[in-house]
Each structure stands twice: as C-alpha cells, then as structure tokens.
Amino acid sequence: MTTETPNAWWSEVAHLRPEDKSPTFANTPAPVAAAPRAPEAVKRQPLLRRPGAPKARALVQDRRRSLRPAQVSAPLSVRRPDRIAAWAALLGFVLVLMAAVSANAATMHRLGDRTLKVPMYGHDVKQLQGKMHRLKLLHVSPTGHFGPLTRTAVRRYQRSRCLTVDGIAGPSTLAALRRHAHACSSKRPSTGGGGGGGTQGITRKRVVTWYGPGWYGRKTACGNTLTDHLYGVAHKTLPCGTVVLFRFRGRTVRTKVVDRGPYAAGVDYDLTWAAARKLGVISIGRATVRASR
Numbered sequence: 001m002t003t004e005t006p007n008a009w010w011s012e013v014a015h016l017r018p019e020d021k022s023p024t025f026a027n028t029p030a031p032v033a034a035a036p037r038a039p040e041a042v043k044r045q046p047l048l049r050r051p052g053a054p055k056a057r058a059l060v061q062d063r064r065r066s067l068r069p070a071q072v073s074a075p076l077s078v079r080r081p082d083r084i085a086a087w088a089a090l091l092g093f094v095l096v097l098m099a100a101v102s103a104n105a106a107t108m109h110r111l112g113d114r115t116l117k118v119p120m121y122g123h124d125v126k127q128l129q130g131k132m133h134r135l136k137l138l139h140v141s142p143t144g145h146f147g148p149l150t151r152t153a154v155r156r157y158q159r160s161r162c163l164t165v166d167g168i169a170g171p172s173t174l175a176a177l178r179r180h181a182h183a184c185s186s187k188r189p190s191t192g193g194g195g196g197g198g199t200q201g202i203t204r205k206r207v208v209t210w211y212g213p214g215w216y217g218r219k220t221a222c223g224n225t226l227t228d229h230l231y232g233v234a235h236k237t238l239p240c241g242t243v244v245l246f247r248f249r250g251r252t253v254r255t256k257v258v259d260r261g262p263y264a265a266g267v268d269y270d271l272t273w274a275a276a277r278k279l280g281v282i283s284i285g286r287a288t289v290r291a292s293r
Contacts, residue, residue: 112178116169120146128169131177132157160184160221162236164263184221184260203292208233208246209262210281212273220259226272232258234270238293244269246279248289253279 111127121144129142129150138153151167158165161176162184169177211234215226222240224230233244235257242257246269255275262270269291271279281287 112171112174115171116146116174117167118146118148118151125150128154128174128177156218158263159234159260162221162260165261166263203247203290205288206268206291207266207286208269208271208276208279208281208289208291209264209267209286210271210273210276211261212276222258222260224258226259228273230258230272231255231275231278232272233275234259234261234272235268236260236263242293245292246271246275246289247291248279248281248287251278251280 109122109124111124113124116122116125116128123144125146126142126144128146129138129144132138132150132153133140133142135157137156138149140149146169154169154173155165155167157163157177158167158173160183161173161181163172163176164170212226212228216228218226220226220232220234224232231253233246233255235242235244238244238257240257244255244257246253246255253271253275255271258272259270262268267286271281273282276282279289281289
C-alpha cells in the first residue's frame with residue numbers, strides 16, 4: 001500500500017492565485033521608536049484688552065472719518081447760509097408783528113378818552129360814527145376815519161342838541177352822546193340873558209352872522225327845512241317861533257327863531273341867508289345890529 005499523498009487539485013492552480021501583500025502580524029516588523037524632537041520656542045501673543053466706551057467711540061469715529069472723502073473745512077457763514085437766512089427772516093417777522101401789535105394798541109381808544117377831529121383814526125372814531133349812523137346823521141358805514149362826512153354829522157348833532165357847532169367831538173359832545181341827550185325842546189322858557197336879546201321890548205346891540213349854503217335841504221332844530229327862501233334866525237336858548245326884530249343901517253327885519261346856534265365865540269344870532277340878505281349883512285358877514293323881542 002503506497003503512502004504517497006496525492007497532490008490536491010488546487011495545487012495545480014496555486015500559482016494562479018494573487019499574492020497577498022497585506023502585512024500580517026507574523027511578518028510585520030516591530031516599530032522603530034522615533035527620535036525625540038527638540039521643543040519649539042513658544043511665541044507669546046500680546047494681551048488685548050477691551051477698550052472703554054469713550055475710547056471705543058473715538059475709535060469708531062476715527063474709522064468713519066477715514067472712510068469719508070476728505071473735506072475742506074469752511075467757516076460757519078459758508079457752511080450754514082440757509083440757517084442764518086432763516087433766523088434773520090424769523091427775527092424780521094417778529095419785529096413786524098410787534099410793530100403791528102403796538103400800532104393797533106395805540107389806536108384802541110375808548111370813546112371819550114380823547115377829543116376827536118379831522119383827520120384822526122381809531123376805534124373811538126368808529127364808535128362815534130356808529131352812534132351818528134344810528135341817529136341817522138351819518139349815511140355811510142363806520143370806517144374809523146374822522147373825515148368831512150363825520151365832521152358834518154357831528155355839526156348836525158351839535159346843532160340839534162344846542163351845543164357849540166364846531167365839528168369837533170369834544171367833552172361836551174361826547175357827554176351828550178353818552179347820556180343820550182334829546183334834541184332841544186321848543187318849549188324851553190326864555191332865560192332873557194346871555195345874548196338872548198334881553199327883556200321883551202328892550203333893544204340891545206347884538207352880533208349876528210349868517211348861514212345857509214351847503215345846508216339847504218336839511219332839517220333845522222325846530223323842524224323847518226332850510227332853503228334859500230327861509231326867513232329865520234338861530235339862537236341857543238330862545239324857544240322856537242320867538243319873534244325877533246333886527247335893525248341895521250335903516251333896514252328892519254322881523255323873523256322867527258327856526259334853529260339852534262350860533263356856536264362861534266362872541267356871536268349872538270345866526271341869520272338865514274334870506275334874512276341876512278334882506279338885512280344887508282351878506283357882504284359884511286359879521287355885523288353888530290340892534291335886536292329886540
């Protein structure tokens with residue numbers, strides 16, 4: 001019996017197997033210990049501290065300035081022209097407003113604070129015109145300007161209230177307006193003096209003037225319509241209808257009291273144009289005559 005071991009079938013193809021090159025524990029060489037390295041020099045970094053708030057703000061501002069384009073510094077008058085002009089305009093407006101307020105305050109007078117005459121302006125003039133308009137003596141709306149129309153209305157009021165007819169709203173005229181004085185009554189008894197012609201039948205020297213043109217068509221204090229044919233005389237106190245006899249240079253005129261006046265200083269009677277023409281004092285204007293009642 002033979003002991004020969006037959007070759008296995010795979011021995012014939014053993015040469016065809018790829019070599020296994022992966023190391024194994026058996027054929028792996030032992031690791032060689034690496035030589036120790038010299039320690040490297042440690043480079044120490046500088047210690048950075050967090051800056052405080054002021055310093056950080058300064059750093060941020062420096063950073064922003066560095067990013068901006070370079071600007072040439074200019075004076076304030078060049079850099080801020082609009083602001084200066086605005087302040088100047090505001091100051092001018094304030095000054096104009098103060099001037100307007102002060103001017104308005106200067107004209108805010110109450111009626112009675114001052115004497116009113118041509119050519120005054122003010123709130124008191126407007127009040128006076130309002131009163132004259134309500135009395136139907138002024139036929140225009142109040143304007144606050146004391147002009148010829150207002151002066152004419154004041155004269156008419158003074159004549160109807162037996163006041164001095166001068167067209168000036170003085171203390172007596174304003175007082176009569178405040179107390180709502182009534183028109184002169186024709187029933188007032190004669191005082192017999194003060195330029196009133198004296199006692200009945202006694203002839204006295206009196207100063208007379210005349211009036212008429214410019215007043216035609218208006219009512220007198222006694223209710224007559226003033227025309228160039230009206231024979232009459234104006235007196236301050238004699239009742240309406242009182243007959244007065246005038247003599248001058250041989251001429252005689254007998255007429256009645258139809259109006260109130262005169263209010264000029266030193267004048268006793270004011271004849272209408274027709275009576276003065278008949279008496280012959282038209283060319284003289286102011287004459288001394290003999291008057292009796």
